[in-house]
Amino acid sequence: MKNNPYIYIFTAALVSYLIRVLPLTLIRKPIKNKFLRSFLFYIPYVTLAVMTFPAIINATQSPIAGIIALVVGIVSSYFGAGLFPVACICCFVVFIAEMFLV
């Protein structure tokens, strides 16, 4: 870490704030451009998916535990578990798996 962490933090904070406030204050009409609408629509899913895998495998001590957490997380979310339960289930699965794997 060579640079000043506060400058990093406030750079990110400023960008996040502008992203949230500019459309709300500037755009009073719905976006019409089909490509732009679609692009913005897909971004959250793509970006979260890219950040989840393979990072989840590198986050744990044992990569296998990470894979199991990914699969169990997807399955429990598919069957209706919310954000908080899925997060807990993933942690629990890794904890149990690493008792045997590490």
Added chain:
Amino acid sequence: MKKNVFLQGIRDGIPIGLGYFAVAFSLGIVAQNAGLSAFQGFVASFFNVASAGEYALFTAIKEGVTYLEVAVITFVVNARYLLMSCALSQRFNPETKFIHRFFVGFGITDEIFGISIAQKGFLNPWYNYGAIFISVPLWSIGTSLGILAGNFLDAKIVSALSVALYGMFIAIIIPPAKKNAVIAIAVIVSFICSYLCGILPLIRTLSDGTRTIILTILISSVIAIIKPVKDEDMENSENQGEVQNEK
């Protein structure tokens, strides 16, 4: 009236805040890895209020990338708030004071957006303020405690907690993927491309943040061109938040 709406916002914000607390705790472990102090983590969470965005921020700090790169990655990772902000702008009563837009905007997160869009009629800023009032402090304190705890927790527990954030990411992308085949394909393609970028020569030397930016823009653009969304899709995905948070 204002007070009642504010209280209702707090009530609906409690489950969100508890979820935030747990996830922020695991985010704190990432922040601790990047060398941040508990106070810096608190500041980062209070002013950013974004799980994926802060994760990207902490990773970037750890890698020591340029400030410009941090600005770009924050923009890309948080770009979805741009869309949510656009959607919320349509829900404002023209008679609501303009100043409220600056404060409501501050608290746009996946979950708060979800519950506020689920309210009938025009948006009442005081409802958002209630939800922000309870959830943002929990989010910030959770991050600080994660940083503190990361120092002395057993490696097994840290390892287990560090997947909480990914668990939450999964829980955000899977329900819409279940309803919309294009999103499901987008998620699978993203997993595969992300994995390949981590092992391919040359590309794997790029930082995680840069890879995230490039992949997000490429994959989202290609899918937006091949499968432009219809208006119903947008509506459905917005209602998703409503269903998830109505507990």
